[in-house]
Amino acid sequence: MKNRQFVLASRPAGKIKESDLQLRTVDRPSAGPGEVLIHNEYFSLDPSMKGLMEGRTDYRAPAAIGDVMTCRTVGTVVESNNADYPAGAQVFGFLGMRDFSVTDGKSIPIYHYHDPVDPPAALGVLGGTGMTAYFGLTDVGRPVPGDVLVVSAAAGATGSVAGQIGKILGCRVIGIAGSAEKCRVLQEKLGFDAAINYKTEDVEAALQRLCPAGINIYFDNVGGSILNLCLARLALHARVVLCGGISHYNLETKPAGPDNYFNLVFRRANMQGFLLSDYLHQADEARTQLRAWLESGELVQLSTIINGFESLPEALVKLFDGFNTGKMMVRNEEL
Ligand SMILES: NC(=O)c1ccc[n+]([C@@H]2O[C@H](COP(=O)([O-])OP(=O)(O)OC[C@H]3O[C@@H](n4cnc5c(N)ncnc54)[C@H](OP(=O)(O)O)[C@@H]3O)[C@@H](O)[C@H]2O)c1
Numbered sequence: 209m210k211n212r213q214f215v216l217a218s219r220p221a222g223k224i225k226e227s228d229l230q231l232r233t234v235d236r237p238s239a240g241p242g243e244v245l246i247h248n249e250y251f252s253l254d255p256s257m258k259g260l261m262e263g264r265t266d267y268r269a270p271a272a273i274g275d276v277m278t279c280r281t282v283g284t285v286v287e288s289n290n291a292d293y294p295a296g297a298q299v300f301g302f303l304g305m306r307d308f309s310v311t312d313g314k315s316i317p318i319y320h321y322h323d324p325v326d327p328p329a330a331l332g333v334l335g336g337t338g339m340t341a342y343f344g345l346t347d348v349g350r351p352v353p354g355d356v357l358v359v360s361a362a363a364g365a366t367g368s369v370a371g372q373i374g375k376i377l378g379c380r381v382i383g384i385a386g387s388a389e390k391c392r393v394l395q396e397k398l399g400f401d402a403a404i405n406y407k408t409e410d411v412e413a414a415l416q417r418l419c420p421a422g423i424n425i426y427f428d429n430v431g432g433s434i435l436n437l438c439l440a441r442l443a444l445h446a447r448v449v450l451c452g453g454i455s456h457y458n459l460e461t462k463p464a465g466p467d468n469y470f471n472l473v474f475r476r477a478n479m480q481g482f483l484l485s486d487y488l489h490q491a492d493e494a495r496t497q498l499r500a501w502l503e504s505g506e507l508v509q510l511s512t513i514i515n516g517f518e519s520l521p522e523a524l525v526k527l528f529d530g531f532n533t534g535k536m537m538v539r540n541e542e543l
Contacts, residue, residue: 209236214305214520216271219262223458224528226521228261229277229305238287242312245287248303250513251520252280252331253527253536255454267483277305277520282330298324300335305520307540319491325499328511332535333369333498336484340451341369341427342494343487346377348449348480349425353378356419358438360406361429361454363390365535368398368510369498370427370451375399376506379425382418384411384434386530393533398508406434415441422446422475430455432463439468439479448472448479458528510534516541 210233217230239245256265260278263270271277281303288295292313301318303309311318325334332338344366351357357374361367362383371394374381383394383403391403404414415423415437422443428435431453439448456463472479487494501507512532514523517540527536 210234211236211306211308212517213276213307216261216273216275216277218273220258222460224258224261224525226525229521229524231518236308237310239289239310242290243310244285244290244293244297244299244313246281246283246299246303246309246311246318247286247540248281248283248307248309249540250282250327250331251305251517251538251540252335252337253520253524253532253538254279254336255452255457255527257524258457258528267485278302279305280331280336281309282327282335283309293318293320297321298327298330300330307517326509328513328535328537329502329509331537332365332511333502333507333509334495335535337365337535338369338498339487339491339494340484341366341373342498343484343490344449344451344482345370345373345425345427347487348482349374349427349447351377351379351425355379355424356382356422356443357425357427358382358384358415358419358423359427359429360384360434360438361452362394362400362403363387363510363533364429365510365532366451367427367429368394368534369507371400372398372507373501374425374427376501382415384430390533393510397510412437412440425449427451428453432456436466436468439466439471442471442475442477444475444477446475446477448477450479450481454528512536514538 214229259265260271285297298321299318357379359367359371363385371381381400383400394400394403426438427449429452432455511534
């Protein structure tokens with residue numbers, strides 16, 4: 209039996225092209241002593257993959273040309289020589305863009321869902337983006353009931369969870385997203401108080417209208433002009449959570465810094481970046497809380513699932529075009 213893989217063929221310059229990833233087919237591996245063979249069933253597409261492909265992240269090892277492209281997956285153990293991960297176990301980890309992966313649980317760390325979950329939730333609300341939203345909002349944003357929380361890329365994987373957690377914790381939540389349909393989902397399905405379509409509305413005027421007393425927490429997924437406009441509307445002692453800056457990931461030269469940054473001084477506000485990797489020792493706490501909210505229905509998993517392993521490059525390109533609502537993933541058709 210074969211093992212399809214996508215390898216890094218070229219480093220993207222500007223936008224990712226599908227041809228930056230190349231399909232390669234090799235023989236299916238077997239589990240050696242102490243190892244397990246995992247069939248990857250769902251694959252996560254994440255904006256950070258672009259930095260890895262470009263070879264310019266300084267917080268994780270970049271991908272080398274010819275390497276199997278790293279990505280988070282959820283799958284099932286199909287052969288086991290390791291009692292910690294018996295055949296049939298549901299596992300999650302950075303197992304890469306391939307049908308089958310081999311690990312001893314340490315060479316590629318995996319998380320074993322002893323009580324299996326819906327695979328899209330394992331990659332979304334309970335996966336990397338859900339935990340990013342959880343730690344970014346609770347630890348960096350530090351919400352208190354009544355806070356006005358503004359979230360950008362709000363209909364995406366991280367933003368949709370950050371906004372929902374904000375609602376659970378008593379905030380008034382305003383989402384910024386790139387289509388009328390996304391704005392409708394935020395309000396009607398996720399219970400956001402208001403939504404702004406940044407592609408068709410005057411964001412500055414909308415923030416003025418919706419946050420007359422200012423923004424207490426801005427959860428920033430995009431950077432650029434939206435960050436700058438939010439900085440201008442901060443309330444006293446506001447917290448700006450720097451999670452990501454997707455608006456400039458495709459630019460070849462860095463944009464100018466936000467010229468409203470000095471409002472941090474006038475508002476005695478705090479702007480702080482964070483990485484999920486700083487919080488991995490607390491992952492169980494996040495998973496337990498997120499799962500409880502998911503099971504109680506307080507938190508909704510949103511996913512955009514593209515079918516077919518060979519759609520992985522197309523799905524990655526579409527992530528940057530705003531195609532997704534919620535977590536962008538690919539389902540392996542060979543289930
Ligand atoms: N700090 C961390 O540890 C950490 C961890 C995970 C993710 N992140 C960051 O969090 C952000 C969201 O990641 P995600 O995985 O949840 O992706 P996502 O939000 O599910 O998908 C990306 C979304 O970004 C929006 N977007 C694309 N280009 C844009 C632009 N020029 N301006 C504004 N919005 C744009 C699109 O939605 P629209 O239709 O709304 O444009 C798209 O759907 C990214 O910046 C990512 O790097 C950080």
